[in-house]
Amino acid sequence: MTSKFKHDIESPLQKQNRHKAMEAIRIINTLKDDFKNPIESMNYFYKLFEDVFCNQKSLHDGKLKVGTMCIQIPSEIIYALDAVPIRLCNGFYSDDEIGSDYMPQKSCPLVRSTVGHFASGNFSDKPHLIYSPTTCDQKTKAGVTIESFGYEVVDVDFPRVKDSEISREYFRRSIREFAIDLSKKTGNKLNKKSLKQSIAKIGYAQSLYHKLCEYRKKKNIVISGNDMFFVTNAFFFDKIDSWIDACENLLKECKQREDENLFVNGKISPRIVYTGSPPIFPNYKVPIVIEESDGIIVADETCSSNRMFNDRVAVDEWFVNDMLDSMADKYLKACTCPIFTKNDDRIRRIIDLVKTYSADGVVYQSFAGCTVYEAEQRSVLEAMEKEGIPILYIESDYSPSQGGQLTTRVEAFIESLKTRKRIKK
Amino acid sequence: MKYFVGIDIGSTSIKISIIDEKKNLIGSKTSASGSMFYKYAQETLDLLLKELEISPKDVVYTVSTGYGRKLYKEADENISEITANAIGARASAKEFGEIKTIINIGGQDSKAISLDNDGNVTNFAMNDRCAAGTGKFLDVVALKLEMGVDELGEKHFKAKGTPLGVSSTCAVFAESEIIGLLGNNHSVEDIVCGVHYSIAKRIVKLVKRVGVKEGIYFDGGPALNEGLVNAIENELGKRVFIPKFPQVTTSYGAAIMGVDSFLYDQN
Numbered sequence: 001m002t003s004k005f006k007h008d009i010e011s012p013l014q015k016q017n018r019h020k021a022m023e024a025i026r027i028i029n030t031l032k033d034d035f036k037n038p039i040e041s042m043n044y045f046y047k048l049f050e051d052v053f054c055n056q057k058s059l060h061d062g063k064l065k066v067g068t069m070c071i072q073i074p075s076e077i078i079y080a081l082d083a084v085p086i087r088l089c090n091g092f093y094s095d096d097e098i099g100s101d102y103m104p105q106k107s108c109p110l111v112r113s114t115v116g117h118f119a120s121g122n123f124s125d126k127p128h129l130i131y132s133p134t135t136c137d138q139k140t141k142a143g144v145t146i147e148s149f150g151y152e153v154v155d156v157d158f159p160r161v162k163d164s165e166i167s168r169e170y171f172r173r174s175i176r177e178f179a180i181d182l183s184k185k186t187g188n189k190l191n192k193k194s195l196k197q198s199i200a201k202i203g204y205a206q207s208l209y210h211k212l213c214e215y216r217k218k219k220n221i222v223i224s225g226n227d228m229f230f231v232t233n234a235f236f237f238d239k240i241d242s243w244i245d246a247c248e249n250l251l252k253e254c255k256q257r258e259d260e261n262l263f264v265n266g267k268i269s270p271r272i273v274y275t276g277s278p279p280i281f282p283n284y285k286v287p288i289v290i291e292e293s294d295g296i297i298v299a300d301e302t303c304s305s306n307r308m309f310n311d312r313v314a315v316d317e318w319f320v321n322d323m324l325d326s327m328a329d330k331y332l333k334a335c336t337c338p339i340f341t342k343n344d345d346r347i348r349r350i351i352d353l354v355k356t357y358s359a360d361g362v363v364y365q366s367f368a369g370c371t372v373y374e375a376e377q378r379s380v381l382e383a384m385e386k387e388g389i390p391i392l393y394i395e396s397d398y399s400p401s402q403g404g405q406l407t408t409r410v411e412a413f414i415e416s417l418k419t420r421k422r423i424k425k
Numbered sequence: 426m427k428y429f430v431g432i433d434i435g436s437t438s439i440k441i442s443i444i445d446e447k448k449n450l451i452g453s454k455t456s457a458s459g460s461m462f463y464k465y466a467q468e469t470l471d472l473l474l475k476e477l478e479i480s481p482k483d484v485v486y487t488v489s490t491g492y493g494r495k496l497y498k499e500a501d502e503n504i505s506e507i508t509a510n511a512i513g514a515r516a517s518a519k520e521f522g523e524i525k526t527i528i529n530i531g532g533q534d535s536k537a538i539s540l541d542n543d544g545n546v547t548n549f550a551m552n553d554r555c556a557a558g559t560g561k562f563l564d565v566v567a568l569k570l571e572m573g574v575d576e577l578g579e580k581h582f583k584a585k586g587t588p589l590g591v592s593s594t595c596a597v598f599a600e601s602e603i604i605g606l607l608g609n610n611h612s613v614e615d616i617v618c619g620v621h622y623s624i625a626k627r628i629v630k631l632v633k634r635v636g637v638k639e640g641i642y643f644d645g646g647p648a649l650n651e652g653l654v655n656a657i658e659n660e661l662g663k664r665v666f667i668p669k670f671p672q673v674t675t676s677y678g679a680a681i682m683g684v685d686s687f688l689y690d691q692n
Contacts, residue, residue: 003651004578004579004651005578005579005582005651005652005655007582007651007654007655007658009658009659009662009663009664010659010662011662012662014659015659015660015662018587018588018622018659021587022587022588022589022590022619022622023590024587025586025587025589026589026590026592029589029606029609029611032609033608033609034605034609054587400592401592401594
């Protein structure tokens with residue numbers, strides 16, 4: 001057959017970029033188009049994600065890019081050494097498919113897709129070196145696999161118990177080691193002034209997040225949970241100053257929208273606290289289904305959002321080593337990751353969020369293969385039952401085809417919450 | 426002169442090929458299956474014979490294939506479309522070289538067939554559970570976008586943004602997904618391009634199940650859609666060969682089988 005059109009075959013790299021762009025644009029468009037009263041300042045974030053994931057735009061050329069796994073590596077230190085932190089947790093199904101060749105079939109999709117991303121080596125901003133806190137087994141082992149692709153991966157010792165003094169000392173040492181190592185690699189010395197400045201900057205960024213969350217505590221809500229996940233996910237890779245500017249604009253608009261009575265919730269929309277495996281762009285499968293079914297995510301307990309921003313570094317002595325210790329304490333003690341044993345703190349945090357944000361129910365998602373979340377659901381479910389808080393437990397993954405069954409379950413849960421609300425009234 | 430007929434009765438259309446003893450394709454014709462496919466098959470054959478000025482008496486052997494193959498009682502033999510497709514593809518791709526892999530998209534199913542060096546079918550995979558990734562899927566899309574199915578290819582090459590994927594594997598749900606995309610003012614071109622890639626991804630998964638071997642041949646009506654061809658080539662990262670008349674490969678293969686059977690019977 002003779003061809004009427006000129007068409008060349010894509011290179012494997014182009015093909016992969018197209019796959020990711022198709023996944024990304026789908027979610028961006030859903031948020032832009034499918035919900036009522038869109039916020040104009042969110043366009044910054046939509047464009048950011050489109051630039052990075054559809055157009056492969058680099059944001060940090062000329063800087064030393066430090067990849068981090070999980071949230072226990074203090075960004076404050078990285079910024080103070082004039083480098084850029086890039087969180088490597090990945091949400092792409094296309095990368096999950098690649099990663100499946102390197103990780104066990106039963107491992108979680110987040111780890112598989114992170115490994116897949118490295119296997120392809122196709123980054124908008126490729127990290128120069130990687131720091132991997134020894135959190136869950138899968139992340140730890142993923143570090144070894146990533147190393148085999150020719151990347152430099154440094155393990156950062158992280159304890160599995162956080163209540164003891166031993167683990168506190170252990171992690172303090174670990175953070176000092178990390179600071180020394182990165183200092184060598186950047187060729188910059190860590191000094192009081194720069195560290196203090198970066199603590200202040202991250203603290204300010206956190207305060208903006210908390211201000212945004214204040215709006216979510218109110219009866220009528222100006223910003224959706226999905227938009228909030230966009231904002232917090234952007235913190236993984238955006239230029240910190242641009243992110244701060246964008247959040248300031250967002251706050252202004254939230255105020256304005258409140259004055260104009262422009263809300264995202266309906267009259268009886270159930271208020272949801274989301275917990276469990278983190279929604280990482282573009283895998284917003286569950287949060288989107290929740291909000292499309294008329295639920296509103298008012299708060300979350302995940303490492304891609306609330307857990308990352310909740311507590312701030314509290315310093316009492318402004319010497320370098322004291323600041324490092326304070327950071328170690330914040331990143332260990334305040335963390336509610338399910339890898340810890342025991343982990344009553346996480347349950348306490350969820351109940352606290354439900355009360356503070358007047359939530360009607362909790363949705364707990366666990367990625368299939370994420371043993372720690374799967375194991376912890378039992379104790380969380382029991383605790384919620386004791387408190388009389390309705391909870392829905394869902395197991396999911398990154399595949400795009402789960403649609404129907406998942407939607408039905410979430411819808412039924414949201415409807416049951418609505419019925420409760422009606423009866424209460 | 427002896428002639429051999431291959432009739433492929435599919436879900437959407439009937440394809441007929443007539444060849445001579447040397448297996449040269451003399452002529453072919455397609456028509457819609459409709460509600461009376463047996464009658465339509467007969468009429469189409471009569472018409473083709475008339476056009477080619479061949480007397481029905483000179484047709485010595487008829488082989489039927491496709492979903493409706495057993496319902497065409499006049500056939501001397503009937504064979505599965507997998508076998509017929511493999512034979513037809515190998516014969517019609519002589520100019521192209523050795524065929525090792527066949528992608529066939531029909532009206533209601535899609536297939537990937539793997540051949541060995543002698544052209545024997547070694548493995549095949551079929552997606553026949555629903556209309557996902559089939560010609561019917563393209564029909565549904567074209568209907569929704571108010572265009573002919575033959576216009577889809579052109580639209581594909583005019584897409585400017587990122588192709589807008591349709592993730593519903595069900596044709597019925599895909600339709601509502603397309604309505605959603607249209608409602609949000611996305612261009613028809615980007616939607617069409619996305620639909621082609623969605624189908625291509627599914628097909629390539631099927632092909633990977635039997636193994637991707639160089640010498641890939643793509644046939645069935647949807648092979649006329651250059652946009653879909655482009656999407657499949659990109660997903661495979663390899664060129665595929667499209668015959669001149671991709672719709673009639675299977676009926677051509679059936680006719681060739683007729684020659685072999687006839688000669689075998691004679692000896």
